[in-house]
Amino acid sequence: MRPMFIFGEIVNGLRRNLSMFISVVLVTFVSLTFVGAAGMLQMQINQMKGYWYDKVQVAIFLCSPGSTTANCSSGPVTKEQQDNLRKLLDSDAVRQYVNDYQFESQQEAYAHFKEQFANSPIVDSVTPDQLPSSFRVNLKDPQKYQIISESFSSQPGVESVIDQRQILEKLFSAMNTASIVAIGIAAIMIVCAALLIATTIRLSAFMRRKETAIMRLVGASKAVIQLPFILEGVLAAVVGALLASGAIWAISHFFLTGYLADQYKQTAFISDAQTLWLVPALIALGAVIAGVSSLFTLRKPLNA
Amino acid sequence: MIRFENVTKVHDPRAKPALDSVSVEIEGGEFVFLVGASGSGKSTFLKMIYREDVATSGSVYVAGHNVSTLTSWRVPKLRRKIGVVFQDFRILPQKNVYQNVAFAMQVIGASRARTKERVTDVLAMVGLEGMEKRMQHELSGGEQQRVAIARAVVNQPDILLADEPTGNLDPTTSEEITEVLKKINANGTTVVMATHDDDIVDRMRRRVIELSRGKVMRDEAKATYTSLIPKVTPATGTTGEAQA
Incomplete structure (x- = not known):
């Protein structure tokens, strides 16, 4: 050929x-x-x-003065409730699913908010006490969000549990x-x-x-x-x-x-x-x- | 070289077979005329040889191969041993004389040098030297048929099949074409020519196989277009008159 x-x-x-x-x-x-x-x-x-996915966390928002959910009817989260939540996070049942967690206070939440919306006029109308404090939980397996949600959403002092991954x-x-x-x-x-x-x-x-x-x-x-x-x-x-x-x-x-x-x-x-x-x-x-x-x-x- | 053993070809089961129990043997180097009326099976006979058609029953042997059982991928190899020319020349109009003949070598992978050498020789043999650059519309019918013959023999086939090659040509040109075919046959190529041209057959006096309705009616050496042998009428057992 x-x-x-x-x-x-x-x-x-x-x-x-x-x-x-x-x-x-x-x-x-x-x-x-x-x-x-x-x-x-x-x-x-x-x-x-x-x-x-490396950055997203499960956020356990705690009751703040402005919270309106039924779980927050007794008012903002108390020190005792916070400690109980910490204990629950450290308990063996929950620990196996958690890599680590941080507590974000209202002041820190406000600082992050200001950083994220630096160019927006909304910053001026928000005060630290309007923002909830939260536990930021990094899961070992992000798919196991449901377990954290079930364990924490009905705990006293918890306003809501949000999986940032779901938003994405x-x-x-x-x-x-x-x-x-x-x-x-x-x-x-x-x-x-x-x-x-x-x-x-x-x-x-x-x-x-x-x-x-x-x-x-x-x-x-x-x-x-x-x-x-x-x-x-x-x-x-x-x-x-x-x-x-x-x-x-x-x-x-x-x-x-x-x-x-x-x-x-x-x-x-x-x-x-x-x-x-x-x-x-x-x-x-x-x-x-x-x-x-x-x-x-x-x-x-x-x-x- | 070519052997038909009880070959039957049925195109349409409701009609008569195109070939009906044909048994014929053609030796290498022979020049054979295939005669008979239109529809007598001449073209089918030729198509069986180059395996354009396959026998419904019986066997066709060409150059030692049983063509009827040949697998499709072996058909090209068989066809390289066979050259075919037709009544309508089948020249490629967008190619010149040289390119038309060279095409047959190019498609089987011949080298450029070998192609040039062979095409030049073959064009000289068929009497077309100096016409290499001519296009189809610049050629007469006889010249076009010479191109077709050159293309058919350029690969040096063992067999040349010609299906009414002079059918479209005047008597003088027909004679010239027949001379070319004779020359090819003299070089050792087996030539089988289907024709209606009684002048040529009568003048050349070669073997004649006559087909009628798919059957071999006559197979005579050094014969004419119509048989000179008186016909025997079986019913009376007496000698009849020569056929008209």
């Missing part, structure tokens, strides 16, 4: 079928961009999980939904791309049926007959995948690291380098879709 001959056949095929080639490139480009976007979202979710979970589940939607759209687009590639190859094979008939007649192997068609499809898909890679890199560079990271300095965003890991995956996916689709299409028309 002569590579130059195969290459020449591909170029010939592309020249005669240029508009179809371009349409395959564009459809693959759009579908793989969605795949890439879904991949980026998943990477972002993992990145944020890794970053935040809502964000992550929204991002997950977005990535599932992106994957769904990508799947439909991939089906479109596969069908379009099949149609293009079939058309290409039909346009070159005289050549393939002669090839079969003089004893060309199946590989030599089919390879130019398959490579045409693969080439179109790979060009589409490269465009898609360019698009996701642009999203990462200009939107994520260029804009969002600047706006939300507290949040860890994926880097351009991490996004580049998706490129080989997209190219491989494009090539596989095109290869399988053309192989499947060519089984009949060139075998007769």
Whole structure:
């Protein structure tokens, strides 16, 4: 088999079928961009999980003068209630789930609040006694939040038990939904791309049926007959995948690291380098879709 | 070189078979005419040899291989031993004369140098030297058929099958094409030519196999288009008149 001959056949095929080639490139480009976007979202979710899960805690808020829950009807938390809670945290039953815990007084809560909302006028209207003191508990296994919640929420002096992780979970589940939607759209687009590639190859094979008939007649192997068609499809898909890679890199560079990271300095965003890991995956996916689709299409028309 | 053993080919079970219990043997180096009316099974006979068609029953042996049982991936190897030309030439219009002939070598992986050497030789042999750059629309019918023949023999096949190669040509050109086929046969290639051209068959006096409704009606050496042997009528047992 002569590579130059195969290459020449591909170029010939592309020249005669240029508009179809371009349409395959564009459809693959759009579908793989969605795949890439879904991949980026998943990477972002993992990145944020890794970053935040180390920092999130279960907060046991204690009754303050402004508390309105039933558990706080007897007034703000007393010293004795605080000590009891500390004892409970140190008891064997609870300790096995807890890494460590800190007590955050109302003054400390106020200091943190001021720090977090430094630029907001809300700081001026809040006083330390409006903020509850709390125990900040780091769990060994963040999934065991329920045990802490059950043990502490009905204890005297406890206003509420809040798992910060659950707040994040809502964000992550929204991002997950977005990535599932992106994957769904990508799947439909991939089906479109596969069908379009099949149609293009079939058309290409039909346009070159005289050549393939002669090839079969003089004893060309199946590989030599089919390879130019398959490579045409693969080439179109790979060009589409490269465009898609360019698009996701642009999203990462200009939107994520260029804009969002600047706006939300507290949040860890994926880097351009991490996004580049998706490129080989997209190219491989494009090539596989095109290869399988053309192989499947060519089984009949060139075998007769 | 080619052996048909009781070969039957049925395209449509409701119709008569295209070939009906055909048994024929063609030796290497022979020049054989295949004659018969349209629909008599000539093309099917040829297709069986290069395995475009497979026998419904019976066996076809070509160059020692049982073609009927050949796996599909071995078919290309068989076809490299066989050249085929058709009535409609089947030249690739976007390629010139040289490229059309070279194509047959390129697709089986021949080197550029070997291709150039062979194509030049073969074009000279079929009388197309100096016409390498011509495109199909610049060629007469006879020249196009020469290109097709050059393409069929460029890989030096053992067998050349010609399915009515002069069907679209005037008598003088037909004669020239037949001369080319004779030259190829003289080099040792077995030639099987299906034809309606009685002039050529009568002039060349080679072996003639006549098919009618899928059956071999006649297989004569050094024969003419129509049999000169008087027909025997079995019912009366007497000698009949020569066929018209």
